[in-house]
Amino acid sequence: MSHSGHDMPTDHTRTAILSAAERLYADRGFADVTLRDIVAAADVNLAAVNYHFGSKDELIAELFVTRSLATNRERLNELKAAEAAGGGRAAIDAIFRALVGPTLRGCLGPDNERSAAARFMIRASIESVPPIRRIKNREIDHLRKFAAAMRRSLPGRDQVELYWGLHFALAMAHQTIRDSERLIKLSEGSCDLNDVAGILDRIVAVSVMALTGGEAEKKAPAKLVARDAR
């Protein structure tokens, strides 16, 4: 069989390249990972990359598209669930949780398979390499769905405030993943980066406060100050 060759049940070489490339890119960034590094890690021939993917850029693009769709699906699932539970209007903290939870759990969690995938996405969001830049415009449309959910959740708020809240939530989550090393060194280990649920609570709580401001927090989204004692 395999006349067209894009869905062989066990396309060993292809998947070996994909997972090796994802892990290497996640660990060392796009800049200093060469095709020869990838094929060495995957234990396949150099020409296999161009044979199966056409070019290095197309390999990166396929990696990014796959993971991007998976992450977006996961986030939207959480969002839909939250909106269904709230009868069309999700609580604002649930929206933030759906937005940053999947990536945060993926990057900081113990599962190493997911970790490579999530860290790859963080790399992709930072190091702007051409094949990814071309695709990444779709992410705006994805975020717009969260902005819409926030509008439904807090209909009174100025939209600008909502955008800033979204922006800050993503900022805190991404920086925590990207630069966790600095936080650990700075705090000399007293900030526990393994407590993913705690970190998620913390980021969500600050994001909610950024929106609800000094007002009485109506929904008691998370126990912020009581959290640190862990």
Place this chain on the structure above:
Amino acid sequence: MSHSGHDMPTDHTRTAILSAAERLYADRGFADVTLRDIVAAADVNLAAVNYHFGSKDELIAELFVTRSLATNRERLNELKAAEAAGGGRAAIDAIFRALVGPTLRGCLGPDNERSAAARFMIRASIESVPPIRRIKNREIDHLRKFAAAMRRSLPGRDQVELYWGLHFALAMAHQTIRDSERLIKLSEGSCDLNDVAGILDRIVAVSVMALTGGEAEKKAPAKLVARDAR
């Protein structure tokens, strides 16, 4: 004259290389800027880089060290001023302002000279290139001074909370600089990235809230919700 050659009054070639490199690195990142790009922009000979700096890495290192010292000095000046004004204990919002203000103004402000310098520093904090990685450990010591100031400002707080506050403040500032384009696109221009003072107020206000939690905000650090109408 010029026997040792490190302080010629008008070392045209050297400074031309430095400023061209800084601008290119700031705009396009370290990955895809070659020495030939730099010398073309600076309008000097290719060999000049190795003659004046020894190697590409040493050029990057000099650029980073210079800007890093300048930024740190600027931040510490603001911090000292705030602590002096408060009699040894700066207000927490003033500490945050000293921490993220210089970079934020430098990157988002209208001044193009400073802009290249500040955006270069952001690049350096993201794309981890070897010559910079070796130096960047000192930044921890620099941040420690701000952690100490925060401890003096809020002596009751758990230190872990302070570290997270510091971390989140930097996260919001950096992401705002790095990914301002996405925020503009997402908000369809309704988030005004030219209002640097407003953005600074906003980041400081959220950072303070992250620390002071749901309690009554004792110092009314900034008018958060009233800001957006501009």
Place this chain on the structure above:
DNA sequence: TTGCAATTCAAACAGTTGTATGAAACTATG
């Protein structure tokens, strides 16, 4: 001017990159 060091320059260097090639090895059908 002469002489000498500092600087600039064009050219070439060795190494690495992504990609292409054509022969070999494999796979499964006739």
Place this chain on the structure above:
DNA sequence: CATAGTTTCATACAACTGTTTGAATTGCAA
């Protein structure tokens, strides 16, 4: 078995990287 199609492999290629070289050019002092 034979044969056609797919996949692998070693190897070569052209382009580009940072760096070096040695000859020109400059600038200034004696």
